[in-house]
Amino acid sequence: MNDHIVRATAADGCVRAFCATTQNITEYARKCHDTSPVVTAALGRLLCAGAIMGSMQKGGDDLLTLQIRGNGPLKGLTVTADSNANVKGYPMVRDVMLPPNSRGKLDVAGAIGAGMLTVTRDLGLKDPYVGQVELISGEIAEDLAYYFSSSEQVPSAVALGVLMEKNNTVKCSGGLIIQALPGAGDDIVRMLEDKLGAMKPITSLLDMQMTPTDILNDVLGQAGLTILDEIPAAFKCNCDRKRVEKVLISLGNEELEKMAAEGESVEVKCSFCNRAYVFSPDEIKGFLKR
Numbered sequence: 001m002n003d004h005i006v007r008a009t010a011a012d013g014c015v016r017a018f019c020a021t022t023q024n025i026t027e028y029a030r031k032c033h034d035t036s037p038v039v040t041a042a043l044g045r046l047l048c049a050g051a052i053m054g055s056m057q058k059g060g061d062d063l064l065t066l067q068i069r070g071n072g073p074l075k076g077l078t079v080t081a082d083s084n085a086n087v088k089g090y091p092m093v094r095d096v097m098l099p100p101n102s103r104g105k106l107d108v109a110g111a112i113g114a115g116m117l118t119v120t121r122d123l124g125l126k127d128p129y130v131g132q133v134e135l136i137s138g139e140i141a142e143d144l145a146y147y148f149s150s151s152e153q154v155p156s157a158v159a160l161g162v163l164m165e166k167n168n169t170v171k172c173s174g175g176l177i178i179q180a181l182p183g184a185g186d187d188i189v190r191m192l193e194d195k196l197g198a199m200k201p202i203t204s205l206l207d208m209q210m211t212p213t214d215i216l217n218d219v220l221g222q223a224g225l226t227i228l229d230e231i232p233a234a235f236k237c238n239c240d241r242k243r244v245e246k247v248l249i250s251l252g253n254e255e256l257e258k259m260a261a262e263g264e265s266v267e268v269k270c271s272f273c274n275r276a277y278v279f280s281p282d283e284i285k286g287f288l289k290r
Contacts (some may be wrong), residue, residue, distance in 0.1 A: 019212035045160035054081025072113025109138035161203035237273035
């Protein structure tokens with residue numbers, strides 16, 4: 001199944017919903033960063049959330065950044081997405097190994113620990129919008145639900161998950177965000193709570209070969225579900241040699257002179273996709289002249 005997001009409304013427009021399958025995105029990130037299973041699960045969850053939240057943006061040039069910083073061994077994650085559900089991300093530590101949690105699952109909360117979630121929306125204005133909340137669980141889905149409620153005043157249900165194969169590749173990955181908009185009555189909210197409370201984990205549904213449309217129909221079918229559209233989602237990094245050159249030049253003359261004096265090629269890796277760019281001593285000297 002190709003990665004995609006289904007966007008929908010229900011209850012006469014008082015509820016909006018997004019459901020995504022992101023197995024390819026998460027597996028690509030796993031290969032890029034050579035992540036351990038628990039790091040793959042954490043990064044995959046945040047990448048899925050980033051793709052969905054990116055697709056919520058209206059402007060073609062709008063950018064969203066999700067950043068988690070914690071005191072656990074993973075230390076943190078960073079994910080960036082655009083309004084076309086192109087997403088990229090990286091972990092601060094890629095090889096965290098932890099025993100399963102009390103439910104026998106990958107211990108994402110233990111890897112992240114206590115800390116902060118920061119959401120930055122760059123809408124092309126003078127200053128970006130920045131919202132920040134404390135992590136309430138470290139499981140990421142609950143933390144994002146708390147962010148929506150406290151920072152954006154939008155009651156939201158968030159489900160995110162990554163299921164691994166025995167060989168540590170990604171079997172399935174995806175997520176669900178349902179939001180009650182102004183005008184949603186108490187009966188609608190109670191219905192959502194009941195349906196979501198009884199829902200199986202998102203990875204169980206995806207593993208049963210249910211599509212995002214199937215999942216939305218299961219949760220919101222009785223509330224007058226209307227499918228709006230289906231958009232592709234992908235891991236996409238916009239790094240290139242010119243961008244990396246600008247980063248090197250921004251280091252300043254003193255640092256460039258040190259590099260040139262060493263007489264060896266300099267390798268710079270993109271944090272998001274791990275692609276390597278190599279610059280010769282002559283190229284470094286050229287940057288100095290510029």
